[in-house]
Amino acid sequence: xxxxxxxxxxxxxxxxxxxxxxxxxxxxxxxxxxxxxxxxxxxxxxxxxxxxxxxxxxxxxxxxxxxxxxxxxxxxxxxxxxxxxxxxxxxxxxxxxxxxxxxxxxxxxxxxxxxxxxxxxxxxxxxxxxxxxxxxxxxxxxxxxxxxxxxxxxxxxxxxxxxxxx
Amino acid sequence: xxxxxxxxxxxxxxxxxxxxxxxxxxxxxxxxxxxxxxxxxxxxxxxxxxxxxxxxxxxxxxxxxxxxxxxxxxxxxxxxxxxxxxxxxxxxxxxxxxxxxxxxxxxxxxxxxxxxxxxxxxxxxxxxxxxxxxxxxxxxxxxxxxxxxxxxxxxxxxxxxxxxxxxxxxxxxxxxxxxxxxxxxxxxxxxxxxxxxxxxxxxxxxxxxxxxxxxxxxxxxxxxxxxx
Numbered sequence: 001x002x003x004x005x006x007x008x009x010x011x012x013x014x015x016x017x018x019x020x021x022x023x024x025x026x027x028x029x030x031x032x033x034x035x036x037x038x039x040x041x042x043x044x045x046x047x048x049x050x051x052x053x054x055x056x057x058x059x060x061x062x063x064x065x066x067x068x069x070x071x072x073x074x075x076x077x078x079x080x081x082x083x084x085x086x087x088x089x090x091x092x093x094x095x096x097x098x099x100x101x102x103x104x105x106x107x108x109x110x111x112x113x114x115x116x117x118x119x120x121x122x123x124x125x126x127x128x129x130x131x132x133x134x135x136x137x138x139x140x141x142x143x144x145x146x147x148x149x150x151x152x153x154x155x156x157x158x159x160x161x162x163x164x165x166x
Numbered sequence: 167x168x169x170x171x172x173x174x175x176x177x178x179x180x181x182x183x184x185x186x187x188x189x190x191x192x193x194x195x196x197x198x199x200x201x202x203x204x205x206x207x208x209x210x211x212x213x214x215x216x217x218x219x220x221x222x223x224x225x226x227x228x229x230x231x232x233x234x235x236x237x238x239x240x241x242x243x244x245x246x247x248x249x250x251x252x253x254x255x256x257x258x259x260x261x262x263x264x265x266x267x268x269x270x271x272x273x274x275x276x277x278x279x280x281x282x283x284x285x286x287x288x289x290x291x292x293x294x295x296x297x298x299x300x301x302x303x304x305x306x307x308x309x310x311x312x313x314x315x316x317x318x319x320x321x322x323x324x325x326x327x328x329x330x331x332x333x334x335x336x337x338x339x340x341x342x343x344x345x346x347x348x349x350x351x352x353x354x355x356x357x358x359x360x361x362x363x364x365x366x367x368x369x370x371x372x373x374x375x376x377x378x379x380x381x382x383x384x385x386x387x388x389x390x391x392x393x394x
Contacts, residue, residue, distance in 0.1 A: 001234045008233045013221045016229070020217045030226055037232045042314055042373070067369070102215035109216065123178055124213035130180050148178075149170045156205055 004044055007053050008037060014126065018058055021109065021121040022065045032068070036061040055128065058136045062118060104162070108155040116151030119144055124152075168192050168199055177206045276305075276324060277342050286333050286340035294320055294333055294340045295393070298385050308363055309371060310380040310388065318393045319374060321367055323348060330363050332370050335393045344370040 001009075015036060019029035039060050040047075047056050109117055115137075122133040134144040168189055175181050176189045193200040276290035286294055293305035301307065308321035308330075319334040331345040346364040363371075380388060 005233055009225075009230060012225045012229055012233060013223075016223075016225065017217045017220045020220055026220075030229060033229055034232050037229065039373070041233075041235065042376075071366075101212040102218065105209070105212045106216045109213070120213070124210055125216055127214075130175070130178070145171045145174070148174055152174065152206065152209060153170070156209060159209075 004047070004053075005041075008040065008057070011054055011057060012037075014054060015057060015061065018061060018121065018126060021117060021125065022061070022114075024110075032061060032065055035064045035068070039064055052132065054126070055132050055136050058122065058126070058128075059138070062136060104159060105155065108158045111158065112151050112154060116147045116154070119147035120151040120155070123148060168196075173199070173202055173206060177203060177210055276327070276329075277345065284342040284345070286342055290322065290324065290333075291340055294322065296389065298382065298389065308367075310385050311371070311375040312377060312380075313374045314376050316376075318388055319343070319371075321363055321371055323363070330367050332367050332374070334374075343374070 015033045019032045023029040023032050122128045134141050277284045297307045299307045306323045310320045313319050317335045321332050323330040328348045330348050333340040333342045344367050346366040
């Protein structure tokens with residue numbers, strides 16, 4: 001295992017987290033992580049040493065997800081659609097308020113259009129700067145900020161509707 | 167007037183010191199603005215904990231294995247594809263649904279389903295073995311190249327069946343990795359140029375190719391060596 005791979009192994013938990021934002025189920029999310037790792041290994045030479053590996057891999061994951069969802073849509077034309085069960089975590093009554101809030105944010109994030117969901121997740125969950133998030137999504141800064149505004153206002157509006165204004 | 171973008175940039179720490187001070191000054195005289203900032207700060211706080219549980223979960227062994235795998239051991243295959251079934255079957259089913267394969271018996275067709283996926287047979291297998299790029303015939307070869315495992319791969323087109331695909335050498339056979347429908351061009355005819363590959367095939371090639379495509383000399387040598 002080389003240094004690149006060691007750094008990638010350390011990133012796996014965060015890659016899995018970002019994949020949860022994209023995919024509907026944990027199993028799909030981990031499949032997406034695996035695909036991302038395979039693609040990253042195939043393109044090691046395209047990564048510039050000294051730049052952020054996380055941003056680079058988030059971008060690969062985003063593109064892998066776009067490719068897969070396109071392929072999936074084509075397959076769905078032929079095969080019965082898979083169950084579209086919304087993934088909601090196990091909400092035990094004993095869970096602390098703070099955890100409930102995160103679950104609710106997860107649920108509202110899942111309802112956002114994909115472009116807004118990714119923008120919000122990269123900045124709020126992954127803590128990327130606007131510049132870094134725009135690079136991952138390969139969009140201009142203005143596009144990123146408008147997705148952030150629309151996505152976050154939508155989440156806040158729906159939390160308020162659900163009687164849980166934050 | 168502070169814009170929504172500025173409110174978020176403030177919350178996200180994207181403003182300069184002076185700009186941030188201006189927002190804070192406006193908040194003191196504008197309770198609605200102060201409330202908006204507070205709501206977004208709370209959302210940011212709550213969102214930071216979203217999906218946090220996954221960070222402390224043990225990483226599945228298969229992901230660790232994928233990350234540690236030596237590049238030479240890698241096989242360019244999609245994890246999602248493995249889970250959801252081979253895409254070539256989907257492509258074939260799509261072709262069936264579109265009537266492209268109508269009257270075309272799968273058991274005697276150019277591919278057969280084997281343990282490791284679809285395998286080329288018959289005229290397709292013979293063409294993959296023996297044809298060079300640009301040779302004439304019912305099966306035409308496109309680009310030959312090597313994948314990450316140093317195996318030879320070739321793109322092909324079957325004009326009568328309106329199918330194109332990508333096959334790689336695996337255990338002495340041609341494993342069909344991608345199969346896609348060739349759509350008629352605007353003129354109503356199938357474009358005959360070797361470069362007219364469906365996007366799915368081009369994308370698969372792009373993802374799998376390591377190094378440059380083989381030139382005619384290299385292709386001839388690879389054929390002479392049995393594509394080993």
